[in-house]
Amino acid sequence: xxxxxxxxxxxxxxxxxxxxxxxxxxxxxxxxxxxxxxxxxxxxxxxxxxxxxxxxxxxxxxxxxxxxxxxxxxxxxxxxxxxxxxxxxxxxxxxxxxxxxxxxxxxxxxxxxxxxxxxxxxxxxxxxxxxxxxxxxxxxxxxxxxxxxxxxxxxxxxxxxxxxxxxxxxxxxxxxxxxxxxxxxxxxxxxxxxxxxxxxxxxxxxxxxxxxxxxxxxxxxxxxxxxxxxxxxxxxxxxxxxxxx
Amino acid sequence: xxxxxxxxxxxxxxxxxxxxxxxxxxxxxxxxxxxxxxxxxxxxxxxxxxxxxxxxxxxxxxxxxxxxxxxxxxxxxxxxxxxxxxxxxxxxxxxxxxxxxxxxxxxxxxxxxxxxxxxxxxxxxxxxxxxxxxxxxxxxxxxxxxxxxxxxxxxxxxxxxxxxxxxxxxxxxxxxxxxxxxxxxxxxxxxxxxxxxxxxxxxxxxxxxxxxxxxxxxxxxxxxxxxxxxxxxxxxxxxxxxxxx
Numbered sequence: 001x002x003x004x005x006x007x008x009x010x011x012x013x014x015x016x017x018x019x020x021x022x023x024x025x026x027x028x029x030x031x032x033x034x035x036x037x038x039x040x041x042x043x044x045x046x047x048x049x050x051x052x053x054x055x056x057x058x059x060x061x062x063x064x065x066x067x068x069x070x071x072x073x074x075x076x077x078x079x080x081x082x083x084x085x086x087x088x089x090x091x092x093x094x095x096x097x098x099x100x101x102x103x104x105x106x107x108x109x110x111x112x113x114x115x116x117x118x119x120x121x122x123x124x125x126x127x128x129x130x131x132x133x134x135x136x137x138x139x140x141x142x143x144x145x146x147x148x149x150x151x152x153x154x155x156x157x158x159x160x161x162x163x164x165x166x167x168x169x170x171x172x173x174x175x176x177x178x179x180x181x182x183x184x185x186x187x188x189x190x191x192x193x194x195x196x197x198x199x200x201x202x203x204x205x206x207x208x209x210x211x212x213x214x215x216x217x218x219x220x221x222x223x224x225x226x227x228x229x230x231x232x233x234x235x236x237x238x239x240x241x242x243x244x245x
Numbered sequence: 246x247x248x249x250x251x252x253x254x255x256x257x258x259x260x261x262x263x264x265x266x267x268x269x270x271x272x273x274x275x276x277x278x279x280x281x282x283x284x285x286x287x288x289x290x291x292x293x294x295x296x297x298x299x300x301x302x303x304x305x306x307x308x309x310x311x312x313x314x315x316x317x318x319x320x321x322x323x324x325x326x327x328x329x330x331x332x333x334x335x336x337x338x339x340x341x342x343x344x345x346x347x348x349x350x351x352x353x354x355x356x357x358x359x360x361x362x363x364x365x366x367x368x369x370x371x372x373x374x375x376x377x378x379x380x381x382x383x384x385x386x387x388x389x390x391x392x393x394x395x396x397x398x399x400x401x402x403x404x405x406x407x408x409x410x411x412x413x414x415x416x417x418x419x420x421x422x423x424x425x426x427x428x429x430x431x432x433x434x435x436x437x438x439x440x441x442x443x444x445x446x447x448x449x450x451x452x453x454x455x456x457x458x459x460x461x462x463x464x465x466x467x468x469x470x471x472x473x474x475x476x477x478x479x480x481x482x483x484x485x486x487x488x489x490x
């Protein structure tokens with residue numbers, strides 16, 4: 001990321017929220033939706049997000065020439081807005097797809113922050129390192145009773161016939177994906193029917209196509225799931241184009 | 246905490262480790278043990294802790310007149326050593342004890358960082374807020390099969406007859422408590438026998454006394470567990486004195 005920021009040591013303990021926004025030459029994409037989620041995340045942590053201030057700082061940014069990563073980070077004490085390049089690994093995953101390993105995660109305790117995008121991101125990084133240590137690129141979290149949930153830094157999207165699907169955030173207790181919701185809202189223009197529903201890992205393995213959706217990657221196609229290779233889908237370039245990636 | 250620190254935005258994502266040390270007028274208590282744990286925590290996150298540099302910075306601190314909180318914080322990019330006052334709430338908990346609510350936590354995934362003291366402390370704060378919202382002071386994490394594990398920021402210690410007990414960290418997959426280990430190592434001098442063993446919540450409720458052990462609180466006696474009041478133990482002042490609190 002770009003500049004260094006001055007914080008109190010207490011701000012280093014992951015007790016805040018953030019958003020990653022795809023910053024395009026024509027402006028930050030889906031900014032309102034990201035700010036709304038920042039606000040919901042902060043509310044779950046018991047504080048109020050400075051969304052007006054964040055919007056003002058984003059509006060004051062100079063335009064970018066190439067796509068970039070915009071991060072809006074808010075601790076209980078301060079707000080930070082940063083711009084950084086899209087990592088090469090992200091571009092590669094968009095282009096070449098990702099090998100995914102599934103792993104069960106336990107039921108969430110009553111204070112769970114799993115529906116908030118918090119700065120306590122250590123376990124998310126650790127989950128990806130775990131997948132990478134086994135020759136994968138990323139990890140798919142599955143409930144103890146076998147339902148696919150989400151990835152450490154992305155939402156799950158899949159195609160089943162003419163249905164373009166994602167996991168219902170409230171029912172699953174997961175983060176509501178901004179990119180996935182936008183994709184489903186545009187499904188009709190691609191002749192597909194948007195559906196939010198639960199899916200078991202077994203059923204997912206039989207889907208026509210699977211993607212991880214997030215602001216920087218857009219859609220990264222799952223090219224292998226738990227070691228089983230999957231054919232590339234002709235829908236990957238179509239749906240990516242639909243989202244402007 | 247005291248001074249502000251300059252960090253990169255990436256350091257705000259909880260992907261580091263820390264230790265809280267009881268800084269006494271005669272020096273930092275159990276510093277070597279805390280540095281050793283910092284090192285183990287960092288290894289679990291895949292990086293090397295700068296323990297020599299941390300020790301040098303701690304040695305260069307001016308002596309304190311009253312007990313204080315020393316924090317050693319290490320991200321993947323930088324090391325921070327800070328000194329701050331002991332919060333009033335901590336002194337109150339030492340003196341008056343704590344009301345504790347238990348809550349089940351799911352089995353840990355393979356990449357779990359639960360044995361590391363990481364900066365992704367948001368869920369720990371959230372667990373305490375959850376307990377406080379129900380009229381408690383703190384929370385006791387219990388496995389799905391009913392075994393007491395640890396608290397969000399403390400280790401569990403209990404007295405059963407002449408046995409002074411704590412939970413075995415490796416077997417339970419929890420953080421190894423520095424204060425609890427020190428207490429058990431000194432149990433003999435109080436005529437007690439130190440035992441690391443698993444205990445169900447039901448059995449714990451019948452213990453002669455229960456404490457939460459941590460560097461700043463020392464021993465905070467559990468004066469109610471899941472709403473059931475517990476008589477104060479004569480061992481609380483004795484064991485606290487044994488540890489120099």
